Structure formats: structure tokens, C-alpha cells
Amino acid sequence: MFQSLETCLEKYVPPEELGHVKRILYGKQLEELQLPELCTNNKENVEVKGYKFDSLVEELREKRIVRVGLIQNQIVLPTTAPLVEQRNAIYKKVGQIISLAAKANVNIICLQEAWSMPFAFCTREKFPWCQFAESVENGPSTTFLKEFCKQHNMVIISPILERDERDIIWNTAVVIDNLGNVIGKHRKNHIPRVGDFNESTYYMEGNTGHPVFETAFGRIAINICYGRHHPLNWLMFGLNGAEIVFNPSATIDGLSETLWGIESRTAAVANSYFSCAINRVGTEIFPAEFTSGDGKPAHKEFGHFYGSSYITAPDGSRTPGLSRTQSGLLISEMDLNLCRQIKDHWGFQMTQRLDLYAKSLDTIVNSTK
Amino acid sequence: MFQSLETCLEKYVPPEELGHVKRILYGKQLEELQLPELCTNNKENVEVKGYKFDSLVEELREKRIVRVGLIQNQIVLPTTAPLVEQRNAIYKKVGQIISLAAKANVNIICLQEAWSMPFAFCTREKFPWCQFAESVENGPSTTFLKEFCKQHNMVIISPILERDERDIIWNTAVVIDNLGNVIGKHRKNHIPRVGDFNESTYYMEGNTGHPVFETAFGRIAINICYGRHHPLNWLMFGLNGAEIVFNPSATIDGLSETLWGIESRTAAVANSYFSCAINRVGTEIFPAEFTSGDGKPAHKEFGHFYGSSYITAPDGSRTPGLSRTQSGLLISEMDLNLCRQIKDHWGFQMTQRLDLYAKSLDTIVNSTK
Structure with missing residues (x-):
């Protein structure tokens, strides 16, 4: 299987031309982080990579250095195993990766979408999969992660399948701060109805707006x-003050791979913040067959989740992607002051003409009612 | 000088891996257009490339096939030559390229930003450069192009420096239809204030909104x-019904090259239309020195306009870019029905929640007054 775009380019393109290729495709060259040997050369066979984004030294503000970690993980057991075993196996594995991140002094971690379960929405089966849905405040995933937050002084973003007190299911990211407190949640704003992404069968559009969470390590959103x-979704998080926006995802090669490198990156540039794109990795096979609304025969496999998680800075420079085939941890060190530096440089906020667009959208919305 | 990303990848990456690289970077593989020998192997040494975008065959609508041509051209004479000679030399050259496009049965052509002059705004000098500013209705550029429109049954988009009847200067795209009539204009909505792009010194933000022009060959915008x-700018053209949005530009390698491949392409995907990114090409040197607001010594050179014009379909598939160093004509054949096919497939319009954003933007605008 094709491992990653970056590995391929590094292998074949000679150094001088490679410089041009990387400048065009990845922007300003990033320094590699020196990470502890225990972390990069781990016995769990997790790919660990680290990069440092550049920023200017200001005279009237101290740098605000943060280390962010993104985790992409394959499920561990087959989807036919008892659910509690499936979940515990994922907990064990993700716990190990979080511990690796702690060794590298990571401050904020974000996990992949619906991280504690297989991405079963392709099946359209409510049972058994809805059993994975859990409480934001005291579900097993929140309880499990709180300990890591306290122990390692870490903020963790935990995207789960939520079941609320009225038994309504949501696709939700829980934010747990570095003291182990749940400081808020965000419910997915836009729900796909494309191919095997039958998610509107399971949950509705989020009702939490575009919250930005003030943490000890910076203002973050999901x-x-x-x-x-949806560029408007990215926009609102920026207008509400986010400095880092995480995009925990689950998407497959046949559907979206050519868009993966451009959407999150364009958003970082347009909104002058850091964006962190996280994709699930691996191939998931389900017990019962399902169809994909494409006229093809029933089958049991969702397709390949291609990983390739990456981080982009407000100046458009980006890290290479993690592998397309392997669980991994991507670490980046960044100075949050870069957001304002780039706003001053490019001037996108100043030239944005929001009043014009507020009026235009209002007119459109009223004319289509 | 590095000729183009695509030439480099084709040269070094072996066929099987190249397939993966192209699938990730360019989406669905495009067929090359068979163009007349006279056109591709021309005596003017203009690079001519052609590609065909794929679409489904519908049963209840005929395909709506259009051929679009993008022209990127170097200026011909030094910027020290008499202005009328500079302009006539450009007219001659661009006229030749338009004739090549006519041989390939192109229906709609778009020229680069301020195509009939050097991009002199780096100098901050009003004189002599504002002399290039001209009338939309009957300036020399419109008069020159009308003849081609009539002769070849072609729509031409002509981005010029406009001088209106009150002697106000604008950055304007003129739309001339296939009968040679000016059917409208669009004035640039967002004006840069970055590096040598001192454009706010010359003209203000456009006052023409987001018009979409109904032509014999489809609904177009600029x-x-x-x-x-600015994602909101792209969005409004889509909401107003555009099927093809042209982005005539002038931008240099030190500033924006790493963003070039992602912004126009992300817009095509987010708004389910074709986007056409056109960049000026070549290096322009000015008679008097100027500074760039970056603490560096005065100099006379703007930097390298890196060409690389390309077209993206609503499904994210894109053509390779034209050369970084040479004048060129990029032709694409497309079925405009693909816009609606992709809207049905991805559902971005249906899931857009415009009412939510109209309300949110309104709140933001009112709270920051």
C-alpha cells in the first residue's frame, strides 16, 4: 500500500528540485523536533513525528509556545468482538500513545473522530453500535482521559459518540482541561449524507454554535x-477568537483524499490560525453486509481510512502527513503569536468586509424562504 | 529556473507511484485534449495545453459542453519603453494567443489581471502608470477585444485598470459577450496591502457586489x-449562481506560491463550480527604485510572477499548471452539468446552514461597531 506522499517524494526527487517541490507544496521549511528516543523508537510501533513552526521574536510580547499532539489510531480488535473488549483494547492503545506524547511534553492532544469505537455508520444499524454512545460528563471515555489530563498537565479533546440525558445521539467533541475538568463540548455542525457516511441517520446538526475554549495553553476550537x-464553519471559529482549530475526522481514500491536503490548510490561511487535520487510519470490516447507494453489490468493508494527519500554520506552512497505513502521533511546537503576526502581514481580517457579507447572506436567506 | 511542479514529478517519480501522487495532488485523472497541431506547435512559442473534465451522462438533460481558455502572458517590452508601444506590443502578443484559442474552438477566454500593462503598483508612482487606466465601455482594450469576440463567437473577460467618468481608478474585469457587447463589469472586492502590493494606493474596494453574468456558454463570475x-467572496459568487469563476491574478513566488494550488481549488470544491486560476508570468523591472516595507534596500524588481495557471472542477480534479516561466494558453473542456451532479453527490449546499451563519455574522458585525 502507498505509504505517504512525502515518503515517495523524498525517495525519488533529487535534493535541489525537492527543495522547490516542498516550498510549493508545504511552504516554509520546518525544523524537525528533537524528541526523546523512548518516544520515537517505541515498542508499540507507533509512528511519532515532530516539527517546529517558525515565528518572529516580538519586543512587546513574550512568545507563547505550545506543543500540540494529534493521534490517529487503528481500531485494535475485529468489529465482531464483544463491544467492551473492542473499547478496552482501543483505550489501552490510545493510552500508550498519550503516554508517548507526555514524554514529549505535549500540552494539548486531540484524538480522532469517534475515537473509542469503529466508524460503524456505514452499516445504518442502530444496534449494536449505538451502545457506544456515552455521556460527555461521566461516560467511560471522559473518565478514562481525565486521569491523563491530571497526571500530565494536559488538555485533551475527545471526540465521542454522545448520548445525552434525553437519549439523543450527537457527534461531539469533549474538552477536558489540564486539571481533569470537562470545560465544554462542541457538537458537529454539518452532518454528511454522502456515500457510506450515513450519519444523518444517527444524529442531527449540532446545537452548540461555534464555541472557542480558553485553556491554559491557548484558545482552541473543534x-x-x-x-x-464548509468555509463558514472555519470562519466562525476564527471570528470567535480561536488560535488552534482541530479537525478530528474519519474519511476514506475513494471519497476525499485529493481534498485532504487543501481544505484544512486553506482554512488556516484564510483565518490566520493553526489548523490540525486528524484522520482515522486503517480498514474496518463489519459483520453484516451493507450497500453504499452507488448501485454496486453489498459488501462489508468501509474502505481505507488514509490517516495522513497534518498541521498547518497561519502562514500556510504545513507539516508532512503521518502515514496512510499506521497509527501515529504528530507533534508540533508552535508560537501562538504567529496568528497575529500573519494577520498584520496578510491583512485578511482588515480587508474582510464582513458587513457586506452579513448583509448579502441575510438577503439570500430571506429570499429563499 | 524551476519550470513547474508537474514537469518535475513526471520526470522523477516512477509510473506506479506517480499514479498515487497525482491522485492525491490532482484528483481524478483528466484526458488530454486533442488540439490542432497549428495551435500546440505555434511559432509564437506559447505553451498550449488542453484537458477534458469528466462528467456523468444524464437522461433528462443534455450535456452542456464549454471550452474555456486561460491566458498568462509576459509583458513584451521593457517598462522604460513609451507606454503606447508597451501596450501595443502586449496587444499584438495576446491577440496571437487569442487566435490560437480560436483555432481550438474556445468559447470563453479570461486574461490575466491588468493584462494590458506592467503590474506597476509596487512603485507607488501614480505617474506615468495611471495613464494605462481606461474606460470599460470604449477604452482601447475593450475596443481591441470586441473584434475577436465577434469574429470567433467568443466571450472574453478583460481585467483592466479602469478609469471611470469621475476619474476614479478601479481594478475591473470587463465582460464582453460573443456578439462583441460589453455585458457588464466587476470591480475587485478585496484590495491587498501586503509587501509590494500597494494597491490600496491606487483604487478602493469594488462597489459592484458579486455579479454573475449569463452568457451564451454558461453563468460566469470573476x-x-x-x-x-477570501472564502466569503468565493461563496457569494456561488450563491448567486456562477458555474465558472475566474480568478485573474498577479502574484509572485516569494509571497504566495505555496497557497496558489490550494485556495482556488478549495473554492471550486466548497462551492461546486469550476474555478480558473490565472497568474501573470515573468519578472518585471521598473525604471525607478522602490522599497517593499520589509526593511530591505530599495530595488527595481517586483519579483517573479510564477504563472502556473490551472483549472479545477467541482469534484476537486484539476489540470496541471501552465509553466512558471513562459506565456501560455490553458484550455479545458467541461460539462457544466457537473456542478449540479457534485452538489447532489457531496450535498454541501443542502448542509450549509446559511441561516445560522447569516445570523452569526450579523451578530459579529453589530458587536464590533
Whole structure:
């Protein structure tokens, strides 16, 4: 299987031309982070990579350095195993990766969408999969992660399948702060109805707006999965003050791979913040067959989740992607002051003419009622 | 000088891996157009490339096939030559390229931003450069192009420096239909204030909104240059019904090259239309020195306009870019029905929640007054 675009380019393109290729495709060259040997050369066979984004030294503000970690993980057991075993196996594995991140002094971690379960929405089966849905405040995933937050002084974003007190299911990201407190949640704003992404069968559009969470390490927000196709979603998180926007996702090669490198990256540039694109990795096979609304025969496989998680800075420079085939941890060190530096440089906020667009959208919305 | 990303990848990456690289970077593989030998192997040494975008065959609508041509051209004479000679030399050259496009049965052509002059705004000099500013209705550029429109049954978009009847200067795209009539204009909505792009010194933000022009060959709009950094600008043209949005630009390698491949392409996907990114090509040197607001010594050179014009379909598939160093004509054949096919497939319009955003933007605008 094709491992990653970056590995391929590094292998074949000679150094001088490679410089041009990388400048065009990835922007300003990033320094690799020196990470502890224990972390990069781990016995769990997790790919660990680290990069440092550049920024200017200001005279009237200290740098605000943060280390962010993105985790992409394959499910561990087959989807036919007892659910509690499936979940515990994922907990064990993700716990190990979080511990690796702690060794590298990561401050904020974001996990992939619906991280504690297989991405079963392709099946359209409510049972058994809705059993994975859990409480934001005291479900097993929140309980599990709180300990890591406290132990390692870490903020963790935990995208789960939520079941609320009225038994309504949501696709939700829980934000747990570095003291182990749930400081808020965000419910996915845009729900796909494309191919095997039958998610509107399971949950509705989020009702939490575009919250930005003030943490000890910076102002963060979450744009869940399909929301990355919606520039207005990215925009609102920026207008509300986000400095880092995480995009925990689950998407497959046949559907979206050619869009993966451009949407989250364009959003970072347009909104002058850091964007973090996280994709599930691996191939998931389900017990019962399902159809995909494409006229083809029933089958049991969702397709390949291609990983390739990456981070983009407000100046458009980006890290290479993690592998397309392997669980991994991507670490980046960034100075949040870069957001304002780039706003001053490019001037996108100053030239944005929001009043014009507020009026235009209002007219459109009223004319189509 | 590095000729183009695509030439480099084709040269070094072996066929099987190249397939993966292209699928990730360019989407669905495009067929090359068979163009007349006279056209591709021309004596003017203009690079001519042609591609065909794929679409489904519908049963209840005929295909709506259009051929679009993008022209990127170097200026011909030095910027020290008499202005009328500079302009006539460009007219001659661009006229030749339009004739090549006519041989390939192109229906709609778009020229680069301020195509009939050097991009002199880096100098901050009003004289002599504002002399190039001209009337939309009957300036020399409109008069020159009308003849080609009539002769070849072609729509031409002509981005010029406009001088209106009150002697106000604008950055404007003129739309001339296939009968040679000016059917409208669009004035650049977002004006840069970055590096040598001192354009706010010359003209103000456009006052023409987001018009979409109904032509014999489809509904078209123009997002001029820096407007490509503004997702709301792209969005409004889509909401107003555009099927093809042209982005005539002038931008240089030190500033924006790493963003070039992602912004226009993301817009095509987010708004389910074809986007056409056109960049000026070549290096322009001015008679008097100027500074760039970056603490560096005065100099006379703007930097390298890197060409690389390309077209993206609503499904994200894109053509390779034209050369970074040479004048060129990029032709694409497309079925405009693909816009609606992709809207049905991805559902971005249905899931867009415009009412939510109209309300949110309104709140933001009112709270920051």
C-alpha cells in the first residue's frame, strides 16, 4: 500500500528540485523536533513525528509556545468482538500513545473522530453500535482521559459518540482541561449524507454554535470532520477568537483524499490560525453486509481510512502527513503569536468586509424562504 | 529556473507511484485534449495545453459542453519603453494567443489581471502608470477585444485598470459577450496591502457586489486576485449562481506560491463550480527604485510572477499548471452539468446552514461597531 506522499517524494526527487517541490507544496521549511528516543523508537510501533513552526521574536510580547499532539489510531480488535473488549483494547492503545506524547511534553492532544469505537455508520444499524454512545460528563471515555489530563498537565479533546440525558445521539467533541475538568463540548455542525457516511441517520446538526475554549495553553476550537468542507464553519471559529482549530475526522481514500491536503490548510490561511487535520487510519470490516447507494453489490468493508494527519500554520506552512497505513502521533511546537503576526502581514481580517457579507447572506436567506 | 511542479514529478517519480501522487495532488485523472497541431506547435512559442473534465451522462438533460481558455502572458517590452508601444506590443502578443484559442474552438477566454500593462503598483508612482487606466465601455482594450469576440463567437473577460467618468481608478474585469457587447463589469472586492502590493494606493474596494453574468456558454463570475484569499467572496459568487469563476491574478513566488494550488481549488470544491486560476508570468523591472516595507534596500524588481495557471472542477480534479516561466494558453473542456451532479453527490449546499451563519455574522458585525 502507498505509504505517504512525502515518503515517495523524498525517495525519488533529487535534493535541489525537492527543495522547490516542498516550498510549493508545504511552504516554509520546518525544523524537525528533537524528541526523546523512548518516544520515537517505541515498542508499540507507533509512528511519532515532530516539527517546529517558525515565528518572529516580538519586543512587546513574550512568545507563547505550545506543543500540540494529534493521534490517529487503528481500531485494535475485529468489529465482531464483544463491544467492551473492542473499547478496552482501543483505550489501552490510545493510552500508550498519550503516554508517548507526555514524554514529549505535549500540552494539548486531540484524538480522532469517534475515537473509542469503529466508524460503524456505514452499516445504518442502530444496534449494536449505538451502545457506544456515552455521556460527555461521566461516560467511560471522559473518565478514562481525565486521569491523563491530571497526571500530565494536559488538555485533551475527545471526540465521542454522545448520548445525552434525553437519549439523543450527537457527534461531539469533549474538552477536558489540564486539571481533569470537562470545560465544554462542541457538537458537529454539518452532518454528511454522502456515500457510506450515513450519519444523518444517527444524529442531527449540532446545537452548540461555534464555541472557542480558553485553556491554559491557548484558545482552541473543534471543527468536526465534514465541517471542514464548509468555509463558514472555519470562519466562525476564527471570528470567535480561536488560535488552534482541530479537525478530528474519519474519511476514506475513494471519497476525499485529493481534498485532504487543501481544505484544512486553506482554512488556516484564510483565518490566520493553526489548523490540525486528524484522520482515522486503517480498514474496518463489519459483520453484516451493507450497500453504499452507488448501485454496486453489498459488501462489508468501509474502505481505507488514509490517516495522513497534518498541521498547518497561519502562514500556510504545513507539516508532512503521518502515514496512510499506521497509527501515529504528530507533534508540533508552535508560537501562538504567529496568528497575529500573519494577520498584520496578510491583512485578511482588515480587508474582510464582513458587513457586506452579513448583509448579502441575510438577503439570500430571506429570499429563499 | 524551476519550470513547474508537474514537469518535475513526471520526470522523477516512477509510473506506479506517480499514479498515487497525482491522485492525491490532482484528483481524478483528466484526458488530454486533442488540439490542432497549428495551435500546440505555434511559432509564437506559447505553451498550449488542453484537458477534458469528466462528467456523468444524464437522461433528462443534455450535456452542456464549454471550452474555456486561460491566458498568462509576459509583458513584451521593457517598462522604460513609451507606454503606447508597451501596450501595443502586449496587444499584438495576446491577440496571437487569442487566435490560437480560436483555432481550438474556445468559447470563453479570461486574461490575466491588468493584462494590458506592467503590474506597476509596487512603485507607488501614480505617474506615468495611471495613464494605462481606461474606460470599460470604449477604452482601447475593450475596443481591441470586441473584434475577436465577434469574429470567433467568443466571450472574453478583460481585467483592466479602469478609469471611470469621475476619474476614479478601479481594478475591473470587463465582460464582453460573443456578439462583441460589453455585458457588464466587476470591480475587485478585496484590495491587498501586503509587501509590494500597494494597491490600496491606487483604487478602493469594488462597489459592484458579486455579479454573475449569463452568457451564451454558461453563468460566469470573476473573483479578482487577492479576493481568492477570501472564502466569503468565493461563496457569494456561488450563491448567486456562477458555474465558472475566474480568478485573474498577479502574484509572485516569494509571497504566495505555496497557497496558489490550494485556495482556488478549495473554492471550486466548497462551492461546486469550476474555478480558473490565472497568474501573470515573468519578472518585471521598473525604471525607478522602490522599497517593499520589509526593511530591505530599495530595488527595481517586483519579483517573479510564477504563472502556473490551472483549472479545477467541482469534484476537486484539476489540470496541471501552465509553466512558471513562459506565456501560455490553458484550455479545458467541461460539462457544466457537473456542478449540479457534485452538489447532489457531496450535498454541501443542502448542509450549509446559511441561516445560522447569516445570523452569526450579523451578530459579529453589530458587536464590533
